[in-house]
Structure formats: C-alpha cells, structure tokens
Amino acid sequence: MKYAIKIHKISTVDELENSWNIEDYKELLERFDFPNAESTDIKELRELLFMAIADFETNEAAAIVLDYKLSDHLNEGQIDSISHEMLVDKISEEYPEIELHQQLFNINQLLYKAYNGKFPNTKATIVNFDITPKANADENITKEIALKCIAKSLDSHNVVIRLFGNQLNADEAFEEANDVIWELQKNDAGYRLITSEYFMSKEEFLKQEFEANIAFFEEE
Template structure:
C-alpha cells in the first residue's frame, strides 16, 4: 500500500491539554489531605493541588498520584518502585510496558511542574499532517498505517526503526503501534497524532512531504 504524506506542523510540548480535569484534581486533593475544596476554577484548584503535592516528599507524592492513576495496572510493589525511579529516570520512556507510557508521562509532568523541576522533564511530539491513500491503499487510516509511513521519514537512529524493524517490515504483527501513538485524531480532512518525543522527535524527521510504501502482516 502506498500513501502520500504532507506534514504541516511538528510541535514539542511538555504537557497535554485536558490530561487532567477538575474531578481529577479534587480527588487528588482528597488524597493529599486537602479535602472539600469549593472552587470550580481549574487553574485555582490546580495551584492548590501543586501546593499540596509539594508539601510531601517527592517519592511519596509520586506514589499517591501513581496509585490514583495506575492502581488497576500496577501492584503496590511496582508503584513503590516506580515512585523512586521517576526521580532519576524518564520512566515514561523507559518503562517496559509501552501501554503505560502515556499515563506515566501525564503523571510525570504533573509532578515535574508541582516540584519545579525535581523530576525529569519528559516531552511529547504533536504532528499535524495529511495522509492520502494511493492506488489500492486502505482508506481506513489507523495507527499502524500512520506509524509505518512515518518511520520511513525518520533518520536511521530513530528508536522505532531500531526496536521494531520486523514489525515495520510486516514480518510480525505491530500491536505496539496502538500504544506508541497515544492519540490519532482526524480533524476535517487532516490528522493529528501525539506520541512521546522518545519515539519521534522533531529533529529526526527528514522531509515535510514524502511517499511511503508499506505492507501489513498477514498470519499464515
């Protein structure tokens, strides 16, 4: 299958819009022992939460937020371990379970801002683009198609090309694509994807416009 891709904009950010809502902040305030906050102003409640978070030791604060977001995915020992590792490493890039990277990024950046930089500063990449199927290419654009196309426009040092070459070449199923790309949204006739800067950074892109020919894994 062949596709034509045109990149309109690549942005590097350290936060994701709407990653946390008012209910999240108020639940966390309860857990950080500041209950019954009346305000409905998101910015004001966020500032109160930051103050409550910064009153704790960093690893303890990390443990509380991790428990809130990931207690259904991690056991107590794992949460305790990650709460310490987060202070040293970009755990949202290095944790072996890729399906947790997005949530770990969201948690990391909340803590990074609350503690004014005591946690490592992770980044995300946002790409606005058009993708046009050619000839008999599948018109139902999904994360695997997009990721395989974009990989052909990344330099040879890119981590996706190094770690997932068999999946990119359709020698194996590429289930990881659904977790490498955090969001894929269609906006009118254009698309926007969000992923970790670890997987795709702005500096790794070779061209703004390119054609990509890809294959899809087929089980025997």
C-alpha cells in the first residue's frame, strides 16, 4: 500500500496534557495522607500534591503512585523494584512491557517535577502530520499504518527501525505498534501522533514530505 505523508510539526515535551485529572489528584492526596482536599482547581490540587509528596522518601512516593496507576498490571514486588529503579534509570523507556511505557512516563514526570529533578527527565514526541492513501490503500489509518509510514522518514539508527525491522518489513505481525504509538488522533488539521522520544526523536526525522510503500504480514 502506498501513502503520501507530510509532516507539519514535531514537538518534544516533558509532560502530556490531561494525563492527570482532578479525581487523580484527590485520590493521590488521600494516599499521601492529605485527605479531604476540597479544591476543584486542578493547579491548586497539583501544588498540594507536590507538597504532600515532599514529606515522603522518593522510593516511597514512587511506590504509592505506581500502586495507584498500575496495581492491575504489577504485583507488590514489581512495584517495590521499579520504585527504586526509577531514581537511576529511565524505566518508562527501558521496561520490557511496552504497553506500560505511557503510564510509566506520566508517573515518572509527575515525580520528576514534584522532586525538582531527582528523578530522570524523560521526554515524549508529538508529530502533527497529514497522510493520504494512494490508489487502493486503506483509508482507515491505524497505528501500524502510521508507524510504518513515519519510519520511512527516520534515520537508520532509530530504535524502532533497529528493534522492529522484521515487523516493519512485514516479515512478522506488528502488534507492538499499538504500544509504541501511545496515541493517534485525527482532527481537522490532520493526524496527531504521540510516542516516547526513545522511540522517535525530533532529530531523527530526515524528510518532511515523502511517499511510503508499506506491506502487512500475512500468515501462510
């Protein structure tokens, strides 16, 4: 299948909008022994949470936030281990279960800001682009289609290209595309893709406008 791609803007951010809401902050305040926060101002609740977090050791705070967000995916031992590793490693980039990377990024950055930089600073990449199907190409743009097309414009040293060469070439199914790309949104201006800077950095883009021929894995 063939697609025409035009990249409009590539942004690097250290926080994703709307990754935490009022209910999140109130629940976390409860868990950090600051109950009954009555404010409905999200900025004020965030400031209160940062004050509450400061009374805890870094690994204790990490464990509390990890338990709140990821207790359905991680057991107590895993949470304890990650809560210590987060202080020295970019867990949101290195953790083997890619489907947890976005939540680990959000947790890491909350703690990074609460502790004024004691945790590693991780980044996300946002790409705004147009993608136009050519000939009989599928018009339903999935994460796999978007990632395979975008990969055509990336430097050969890019992590996605090195880790998922077989999947990009359609020698294997590319189920990981759904986790490598955290979000894919369609709007009036085109498409908006969000991923980790680890998987796709601004400096790795070689072309802003190009065509991509992609294929899909077919079981024999």
